[in-house]
Amino acid sequence: MRRPTAEPTVEQLPGPNAREWVDFHRNAAAPSTSVYDFVWDITEDAVGPFCTDPDGNVLLDFTSHVASAPLGYNNPKLLDKLSTFDLVDPLKIAGQDFYLSTGGTPDDTALPGPAHLMNTLTEITEQYGFDTVFLSNSGAEAVENALKICYDHCETPKYGLTFEGAFHGRTLGALSLNRSKSVHRRSFPELSGIHDVPHSLEGVRTLREKLDHDSGHVPPEEVAFLILEPIQGEGGYTVPEPEFMREVNDLCETHDIPLIADEIQSGLGRTGELWAADHYEFEPDVITSAKALRVGATISTSELFPDETGRLSSTWGAGDVLSSILGTLTIEAIREHDLLEHATRAGNRLLSQLEEIQRTRPESVVDARGLGLMTAIEFESAERRDAVLEAALQRGLLTLGCGHRSLRLLPPLDVTDRELDIATDLLAAAIDETDPTAG
Ligand SMILES: Cc1ncc(COP(=O)(O)O)c(C=O)c1O
Numbered sequence: 001m002r003r004p005t006a007e008p009t010v011e012q013l014p015g016p017n018a019r020e021w022v023d024f025h026r027n028a029a030a031p032s033t034s035v036y037d038f039v040w041d042i043t044e045d046a047v048g049p050f051c052t053d054p055d056g057n058v059l060l061d062f063t064s065h066v067a068s069a070p071l072g073y074n075n076p077k078l079l080d081k082l083s084t085f086d087l088v089d090p091l092k093i094a095g096q097d098f099y100l101s102t103g104g105t106p107d108d109t110a111l112p113g114p115a116h117l118m119n120t121l122t123e124i125t126e127q128y129g130f131d132t133v134f135l136s137n138s139g140a141e142a143v144e145n146a147l148k149i150c151y152d153h154c155e156t157p158k159y160g161l162t163f164e165g166a167f168h169g170r171t172l173g174a175l176s177l178n179r180s181k182s183v184h185r186r187s188f189p190e191l192s193g194i195h196d197v198p199h200s201l202e203g204v205r206t207l208r209e210k211l212d213h214d215s216g217h218v219p220p221e222e223v224a225f226l227i228l229e230p231i232q233g234e235g236g237y238t239v240p241e242p243e244f245m246r247e248v249n250d251l252c253e254t255h256d257i258p259l260i261a262d263e264i265q266s267g268l269g270r271t272g273e274l275w276a277a278d279h280y281e282f283e284p285d286v287i288t289s290a291k292a293l294r295v296g297a298t299i300s301t302s303e304l305f306p307d308e309t310g311r312l313s314s315t316w317g318a319g320d321v322l323s324s325i326l327g328t329l330t331i332e333a334i335r336e337h338d339l340l341e342h343a344t345r346a347g348n349r350l351l352s353q354l355e356e357i358q359r360t361r362p363e364s365v366v367d368a369r370g371l372g373l374m375t376a377i378e379f380e381s382a383e384r385r386d387a388v389l390e391a392a393l394q395r396g397l398l399t400l401g402c403g404h405r406s407l408r409l410l411p412p413l414d415v416t417d418r419e420l421d422i423a424t425d426l427l428a429a430a431i432d433e434t435d436p437t438a439g
Contacts, residue, residue, distance in 0.1 A: 001045035001058070008050070008060045008396025008422065014039070015055025036063075038398060046073035049411050049419055061398045062409045062423050067233075067265050067374075070292040070330060072412030077333040078326065085111050085325070096135065096317035112328040114295075114318035120331050121289070121299050124274050128284055132305045134298040135318035139264035139290035140169025143227075145298040145312055146286045147173055147191075150225035150258045152306045158222035159193040161257070163203060165235030165403075166196075168227060168262055177227055180235040180403075199228075199238060204247040211255055220255035225286075230276035233265035236403025237376035239369055245280035258285040258304065265374075268292040269334045269413050272344035272372030279371065292330060294323040339413040346415050347372035353424040354409075357431065364431050367406075373413060377427075378406040384434065391430035397423055 014022065018039040025035070038059070044052035049061045049072050064070060071078055093100055093114070102111035112120075118133040134145050151157040162168075162177040169175070170184060176191035178184055195210065195218060197203035210218045228248065232238040252259040261284035266276035268289065277284055286300040295318050306312065318324050334340065347370060354368035354377050367378040379385040382405045389407055392399055402408045409427075411419065432438065 001047050001050060001052075003048045003050065003416075004418070006047065006050040006058065008058050008426070010057045010059070010394060010396045012055065013053070013057055013394055015053070015057065017054035021054055036398075036400075038393065048072040048075075049415060057396070059393075059396050059398050060419065060423055060426070062411045063398050063400045064410050064412055066291065066400065067270055067410055068291040068294075070268060070270065070413050071333060072414065075333070075412075075414070077337055077414075078329050081329050081332075082325070090320050090322040092316060092320040093318065094315050096313045097315065100321070102321075112325055113321055114324040117293075117295070117297075117318070117324045117328045120328055121297055124331060125287060125299050127278070128287070130287070130299050130301055132300055132302045134305070134312055135324075136296035136298070136314050137316050137319055138169070138296050139288065140171040140174045140296075141314065142264065142288040142290050142296035142298050143168045143174040143177070143260075143262060144171055145296075146227070146260045146262075146288050146300075147225065148312060149286065149298065149300060149304050149306060150260065152311065153258065153304050154222070154224040156219075156222045157224040159195060159218055160191065160224055161207065161226040162194055162196045163199040163228050163232075164196055165199045165232050165238060166227070166229060167232070167234035168229075169264075180232075199232065199235075199240070199244075201241070201244055201247060204244065204251060207251060211251070220257060223255065223257045225258045225260050226252055227260040227262060229262045229264075229266060230280065230282065231266040231271060231371055231374055233374075234402055236378075236406050237369060237374060237408050238403075239371050240280075242280055245277075245282045249280075249282045252285075253283075260284065260286040260288065262288045264288055264290045268330065269340050269343055270372060270374045270410065272340055272347055274334070274340065276371065276374075293327040294330070295319045295327055334413065337414070343372045343413045346411075346417075346420060347375065349417065350375050350409065350411075350415075350420050350424070353420065357424065357428050361428075361431055361435075363437065364435060370409075373411055373415065374408075375410070376402060376406045376408045378403070381405055384436075387434040388427070388430050391433050392427055395426045395430055397426040397430070399427070 021039045041054045102109045102113040164179045167180045168177040197206045210216045211220045261277045290296040358365040358368040385405045
């Protein structure tokens with residue numbers, strides 16, 4: 001398969017081999033996980049956003065594995081570098097409990113390990129003054145540890161602040177901050193003292209009132225953190241107004257409340273900047289990262305992190321050595337190949353194509369939005385969104401839902417114009433095919 005000429009081609013989806021793999025997976029998988037009805041065959045051809053399933057169908061993947069594969073499949077920017085490593089054992093190290101050498105000296109080693117990843121993360125958060133990183137295994141753990149350092153730092157930690165539409169992960173602590181899908185959170189025990197407000201200027205005004213020393217009922221010195229996704233992800237790819245972000249920032253500064261930016265979906269170039277926060281007048285005190293980074297990371301300042309030994313730890317923090325290498329090389333590739341600039345240009349093109357789809361189909365598409373390559377279109381109902389998603393899949397375009405009735409498109413950061421054109425043509429055809437008013 002060659003990227004410049006590859007085309008999505010679907011014969012039958014799911015085909016007989018895919019059905020067998022799905023049955024095999026479901027045989028022992030917890031039934032409540034929600035799994036996409038598509039099978040990636042990792043032994044078959046895949047390049048850029050194109051991948052192959054076990055029946056030979058070729059799909060154009062605009063999910064990037066929910067932002068976890070920002071460089072697409074078999075990207076030479078990663079593979080060429082990986083192939084130079086003589087990695088004896090892709091060890092799963094006890095990352096936070098043991099020091100690790102990758103040969104030679106730290107400044108002169110062929111292989112970037114977890115310590116290189118942590119140092120690189122402080123380099124790319126220099127604008128926020130960050131100098132300290134805790135690596136973990138997932139986004140939810142990155143969030144949990146962000147909460148822990150904020151609770152630890154606050155003398156009287158009683159409250160936390162979150163926004164409607166938020167999604168921060170599925171561990172019990174992270175769940176307490178979620179205000180998107182009820183299925184994630186319903187009836188599970190929660191952290192106490194979490195206040196939520198609308199994700200709007202009105203919401204920030206409400207927060208101001210709550211935190212007001214005279215008339216409010218939430219003493220700011222008892223608020224351990226405010227957490228938000230600079231661009232809400234699972235909640236619907238909501239891009240906030242600059243004024244909203246400025247106001248949130250001001251409020252936290254005024255009351256000295258640590259501000260956590262959850263960049264697990266929006267970070268590492270997805271929006272055309274390394275962090276979505278970089279687009280705004282917004283100065284987080286903590287950033288959480290994962291997905292594209294391949295490991296979880298809580299990034300902040302040494303003042304905020306506890307220094308008591310054993311206060312934070314994780315056996316497999318930083319995952320295996322290979323994950324740390326991939327995380328470091330992904331950041332390197334983004335910087336070396338100007339992928340931020342590319343994602344900005346490609347994102348503008350994709351957004352104008354989506355706006356055109358909306359303009360020509362106003363009965364079906366009620367909104368088109370995005371920043372960089374974090375884009376979505378919204379339909380008049382969840383049923384219609386689901387129908388379009390399935391019709392697009394049958395035409396060879398993989399997409400994901402988000403929010404209540406939106407469909408997200410998040411291609412690899414090096415997506416080409418040709419790939420954008422194929423995707424938006426397929427999407428437009430899927431919308432027309434599922435139009436209930438069409439004769
Ligand atoms: C913004 C955000 N925070 C946290 C998480 C949780 O990450 P993980 O699924 O790796 O635990 C996600 C995952 O989708 C996310 O999008």
